[in-house]
Amino acid sequence: MIRLDPTGSLAHRAEAGRSRIVEINFRERGGDLRPDAFSYCLGALQRFEGMPKSEVQRITFEIAMLGSRGLQVNDPAEQYQLNSIPGKFSGLHLLCIEYVGFKIIDPSVDLGFDLSAEYAAACKVHGK
Numbered sequence: 113m114i115r116l117d118p119t120g121s122l123a124h125r126a127e128a129g130r131s132r133i134v135e136i137n138f139r140e141r142g143g144d145l146r147p148d149a150f151s152y153c154l155g156a157l158q159r160f161e162g163m164p165k166s167e168v169q170r171i172t173f174e175i176a177m178l179g180s181r182g183l184q185v186n187d188p189a190e191q192y193q194l195n196s197i198p199g200k201f202s203g204l205h206l207l208c209i210e211y212v213g214f215k216i217i218d219p220s221v222d223l224g225f226d227l228s229a230e231y232a233a234a235c236k237v238h239g240k
Contacts, residue, residue, distance in 0.1 A: 158238065171197060175210040185203045185204050187202065197209075
């Protein structure tokens with residue numbers, strides 16, 4: 113058995129490769145602009161509007177911690193719950209909320225998953 117240091121460079125490369133595969137599958141299922149991701153991004157913009165950055169950060173970091181164990185982005189099942197927001201969410205829904213949250217907190221953060229087209233379209237509709 114080979115033990116892998118979860119903080120080592122091999123583990124990081126493996127995670128990056130897995131993320132690329134997930135994103136490729138994501139795009140293959142919906143093209144250049146995924147309507148579901150657009151809708152989730154728009155909902156996140158509406159949710160965060162007028163919210164203090166500290167609250168946006170709390171929600172975003174909770175999703176990031178949950179996501180560190182892996183989110184099933186290509187599974188539409190609403191299988192995740194948060195302490196900071198009521199309801200059940202799909203992995204994609206949480207990823208979109210996290211993406212928008214980080215755009216508010218620190219736009220330079222790269223989540224390793226490109227939702228820029230959906231985010232830009234949602235910003236346009238939202239008037240931002």
